[in-house]
Amino acid sequence: MLIYALRRTLGSLPRVLLVSLLLFLLLQLPAGGPADVFAADPTASPEAIERIEALWGLDRPVHEQYLTWLGNLVRGDWGFSFSERRPARDVVLERLGNTLWLTGGALAFGLVAGVALGVATALSSSRAARAALQLLSVIGMSVPTFWSGTLVLLWFGVHWNWIPSGGMGRVGEPFALTDLLHHLVAPAIVLGSVYVAQWSRFVHAGLEEALREDYVRTARAKGVRRLPRVFKHAFPNAAIPLVTVLGLEIPRLVSGAMVTEVVFSWPGLGRLLTTSLLGRDYPVVMAALMLLVALVIVANLLTDLAYGLLDPRVRYG
């Protein structure tokens, strides 16, 4: 399994290279460059902008800039933030943990609520429950987080004063887990609710199918009670498609966090990416995007490895 994981990782390197090249070129497309951000100021002369472009190496041809960037990346140098005047690596990694808290919270909420909802509706014979699930899916998948987040802030934050207005913790207080959770609850639920709808349908469909399988009937005939029958025998089989979806959704969850982070002023990677893009801080943008690329690859790999844990028939070779 280790050899398989290693081979998969090495095999994805050409794709990473290609993606990095594409991203680098895409950043060059819009008119104006990092130094032009200064040009809005009346006291910044065109000469000053040229001077800064030369300092940052932006006056060199694009392929040269890319190769320099790539060479540095291989050596562990992620570039230097134009605006923050410190290594892009520091800027990005500082925010990664915050984003993982948010996406982790959203993932946990999405999974728990999605599985619970899916199981409950699969077991229930009520047609109304099924219809309700369908309706919830449609709503959940089509309501954008910037809208639901704003509503949640308005109701729970302003009207009822249950949740804080944003951020990750109280200012000037030492770190406390309860404080972090208090700040995390609303954004995690908003971000995770999109997936509750989707995942509950997968669980619902998979479970319904598995419950009709012969081995479940056999278990029933042997006198296994209902709950163990569902959770021990049917659910692991029903969970396989969920794992696939999960692997594909984790990167989307991180990018989806961008909007939620802005609404709840969560100091994460997504908000950093937004401000860096607007400020044309290319080294930080590239560092953050490459981190996301790595995340996609790792998530896909973990998904494949998880199959082996869930399904003993899968062998890696």
Added chain:
Amino acid sequence: MPHLARPAPGQARPRRRRPLRRAAWLVVVVATLTLALPGLAFAQGRATVLSPQEPSTLLPHLDLLTLTHEVQHLIFDCLYVVGPDGDYLPQLATEVPTVANGGISEDGSTYTIRLRDDVRWHDGEPLTSEDVRFTWQVITDPDLPVPSRAVWENVVDVETPDDHTAVIRFAETNVNFLGRAASDACFVLPAHLLDGEDLVDHAFNRAPVGTGPFELAEWSAGAFARLTANPTYFGGAPDLDEIVVRFTGGSQATRTALQRGEAELALHIGQADLRFAQGLSGYRIEQGPAHAWWQFWIDNQDPILEDVRVRRALAHGLDRDLITETVMGGVVPPQHAILPASHWAHADDVTRYPYDPEAAAALLDQAGWDQVGSDGVRVRNGQRLEIEILNIAGQVERRQVVQIAQDLWSDLGIMATIREIDGAGFPSAMAAADFQLAYGWFGENQEPTFNLWLGTNWQRFGDEDALDLLRGVSSTVDRDARAEAIRAFQRIVAEEAAMLPLAPRPLLNVASERLDGYAPTLSGSLWNAHQWTLR
């Protein structure tokens, strides 16, 4: 049989389910407790300031972002600032130099600055004239990405005859020094900490040491900066214990925080938040002067727009009152001269173009655009009167203004279209004269440098005699004489309708009624935070 003595599977199961149920209860209890925690409690003597953006670095001179300067004003001091009445106030200097008090040489090329002798850096070291000299060296260091070296780059030498005297020498007359030394390029740096250091990547950038009324205690990236009072501040110990600057990142978070009463001040709210802020109780809207204004650039060498009658028609066809009363929320008056009324050199007696569609139509007729096609668009020698307006994408109010202008000009028989581009591409498009009309804002310094006319000149204004008026300003030591030349130039531009000023662009701040002493000036909103008190 022995196996019958074992508990049946059915009996064991309820016991196995119990931990699950207990865990579920735990989750419910914890969730309820977390949700029910009361809202943020306020530390005594703490003022919270909301800032839509985060400073990129706290090492002064490396960032042009106004909000960075706001925070830097808490930590650092300037030689001078601009006070509430628009005049210079000494900060690190003992007095504002003039020709009369001997601080400025007769030819305006030498400034002698006397520093206060009671100023100490946060680490206890005294401020000396060497720090002023070092600051000049940093701003002009060729290896540092300093975005603006204006004025400082013309300094020939900074002499330090004694610890509290700095003599700034220019090769020739320089009338812009005071304005520059009181603006964002004013913060004095500690030579004893930074001399000989590599400032590009320095710990100081995120752990600054200044002379200011507050010291940085904590900077949580993307979230907030917490600053604590400097009890030994030379301007008097601050009344507040601390100031927290929260980086909201957007208008939604700002609104929520204001609605919950969590902030004493919200900096630079957008036009879109104006109506919301007007409806808030316990808060007032304050305009921070910025010497900035919205305008339409006109390409004066465009084949259609080089005709002054067409430019005047556009000016007469633009209902400035309509735009300031609606989109701009009724907080600013229309502007007619190319310097806003907040500026000391503003000319009030320029030619005005009141909204007058009939006068505009007559001017277009005179200019030869007197045929009207079946689609209502004017035609001259077979050419349709088509004009494109360049705008920066992404801001609703900007687009609304441009759309109103488009409608009004269309009523005159002008086929006006809008092209929107990304902000960073705007300067290069303008510099390449890839526009006919363009909407945007511009800001001028306390001592105007006229980069808009003598530098970029995107509008391709070609009246050299008029431009000579501006060129003479920088060598005129007498302020009244300068003002007269600047006003004469504004009258020419208005007469020629070479630019279409629309309205001032003040910085809009929302201040709590609890906050006393808050007095925004051209130097920003936080320059006098040591004088703030909370009711």
